[in-house]
Amino acid sequence: MVLIAAAVCTKAGKTIVSRQFVEMTKSRIEGLLAAFPKLVPTGTQHTFVETDSVRYVYQPLERLYMLLITTRASNILEDLETLRLFARVIPEYCRSLEESEIAENAFSLIFAFDEIVALGYRESVNLSQIRTFVEMDSHEEKVYQAVRQTQEREAKIKMREKAKELQRQRMEAKKGTKSSSTNSGGFGNSGSYTPTPFVVDTSNVSNDVKPPSYAAPIQKPKGMKLGGKGRDVESFVDQLKSEGENVIIPAKNSISQPGSKAPAIKTDIDDVHLRLEEKLVVRLGRDGGVQQFEVLGLATLHIGDERWGRIRVHLENQNSHGVQLQTHPNVDKELFKLRSQIGLKQPSKPFPLHTDVGVLKWRLQSTEEALVPLLINCWPSEAGDGSCDVNIEYELAHSNLELIDVNITIPLPIGCSPVVGECDGTYSHESRRNQLVWNLPVVDFSNKSGSLEFSAPKAIPNDFFPLSVAFTSKSSYASIKVTEVTLIDDDSPVKYSVETVLYPDKYEIV
Numbered sequence: 001m002v003l004i005a006a007a008v009c010t011k012a013g014k015t016i017v018s019r020q021f022v023e024m025t026k027s028r029i030e031g032l033l034a035a036f037p038k039l040v041p042t043g044t045q046h047t048f049v050e051t052d053s054v055r056y057v058y059q060p061l062e063r064l065y066m067l068l069i070t071t072r073a074s075n076i077l078e079d080l081e082t083l084r085l086f087a088r089v090i091p092e093y094c095r096s097l098e099e100s101e102i103a104e105n106a107f108s109l110i111f112a113f114d115e116i117v118a119l120g121y122r123e124s125v126n127l128s129q130i131r132t133f134v135e136m137d138s139h140e141e142k143v144y145q146a147v148r149q150t151q152e153r154e155a156k157i158k159m160r161e162k163a164k165e166l167q168r169q170r171m172e173a174k175k176g177t178k179s180s181s182t183n184s185g186g187f188g189n190s191g192s193y194t195p196t197p198f199v200v201d202t203s204n205v206s207n208d209v210k211p212p213s214y215a216a217p218i219q220k221p222k223g224m225k226l227g228g229k230g231r232d233v234e235s236f237v238d239q240l241k242s243e244g245e246n247v248i249i250p251a252k253n254s255i256s257q258p259g260s261k262a263p264a265i266k267t268d269i270d271d272v273h274l275r276l277e278e279k280l281v282v283r284l285g286r287d288g289g290v291q292q293f294e295v296l297g298l299a300t301l302h303i304g305d306e307r308w309g310r311i312r313v314h315l316e317n318q319n320s321h322g323v324q325l326q327t328h329p330n331v332d333k334e335l336f337k338l339r340s341q342i343g344l345k346q347p348s349k350p351f352p353l354h355t356d357v358g359v360l361k362w363r364l365q366s367t368e369e370a371l372v373p374l375l376i377n378c379w380p381s382e383a384g385d386g387s388c389d390v391n392i393e394y395e396l397a398h399s400n401l402e403l404i405d406v407n408i409t410i411p412l413p414i415g416c417s418p419v420v421g422e423c424d425g426t427y428s429h430e431s432r433r434n435q436l437v438w439n440l441p442v443v444d445f446s447n448k449s450g451s452l453e454f455s456a457p458k459a460i461p462n463d464f465f466p467l468s469v470a471f472t473s474k475s476s477y478a479s480i481k482v483t484e485v486t487l488i489d490d491d492s493p494v495k496y497s498v499e500t501v502l503y504p505d506k507y508e509i510v
Ligand SMILES: *[C@@H]1O[C@H](CO)[C@@H](O)[C@H](O)[C@H]1NC(C)=O
Pocket: 125, 126, 127, 128, 129
């Protein structure tokens, strides 16, 4: 049978509860329900009536009717059997067959109706099963609410901790700049890093625990039937809203992670956006030699408008260092090999919308010193009096790269106060962390090398390792560039934005 709706209405024709089981506009259902009282023949024992399009089967319950609307093609014997089951459910949840009592228990009735019917077809259930299911629903709902409350509490605690931590870091940063300003003027950056707790909260908390009211209520635990199968997420959300819950549905088309809300990034993003990201893993030996050098690259494509779904991305790939490239399995390999273009294997299909799709990966692994972008030579030598003189040099091996905000961090023996002689760039002695940080605002072709000299009392050469290096860069190590994006249909150019990021995941001299 195909059941369109089940309703309880008064004999006067007023609908008290109605549950629909197929997609149909509300006004159409209302129309069908409104037509019913006019169709009921008086003084006959009939329990069904048909129109051109639908069949009404109904059972009188004192001053009410239990009413089902089915299609005309439905088997009438089945319809009548289902009707009996519906009619028997009512006294299970309502103490009397009064209008007010029905209205008061409307939700329980709807839950029970949903168990009888799934997608318009009757399930083979009997009354005792319905009872159990409905009870289970409300039990699971309670469990679910408890879990949700716990999660919210945890999220709040985490946020509070995070805020405290940031506060502490800020205080420290302020102190740090004060004390270091006696050594050198230039190293004041840390003081300006003052993210508001709110921004960082959301970024980090959302990794594991959803902040309250952020989509959590919509995510049903596995296997849980909140109120039965007939209820979809949307109506559940609506219900929560009507109960005064604050439900926020995450926007699907936001590209940025919850934390990276920096408006500066957002304004650069077009409907076709490419991000070329390269991560470096470098371990250099203190006496020279490369222990590990790896570049891991990933190009992701984000399409924010369906008009630009069927496109090709043209790349320029100078591939100067023997980088190995690999396209996503759904990307047309031949097209990439022959023409350095990225398009889908099936050109008729669009790229997925509103999501970051990894389309190309590249990788380079080597122990050749010439491939390492920035070489660091740290040379401590023991002076006669138990102190150490330390010379450090950097050298940019690839003049096409521009490294920004390079920090070379040198460990110091505990309590050591280094005496800095010569220094390109600036330095800062972080006494609490027992380290010296050498900062170079820019390292590029015009500024390929530089050095720092300092002496440290009561030290041995071993004390100054491992050094670590941090920087950011908008260069591409592999020299992969996006030159054009075109529509498949007419080769016309499409506006796009590109973001290129190169950063060390781990860069150390051991
Ligand atoms: C209802 O169905 C279940 C499962 O088929 C069965 O075990 C149970 O005996 C039935 N109860 C009634 C009252 O028919």
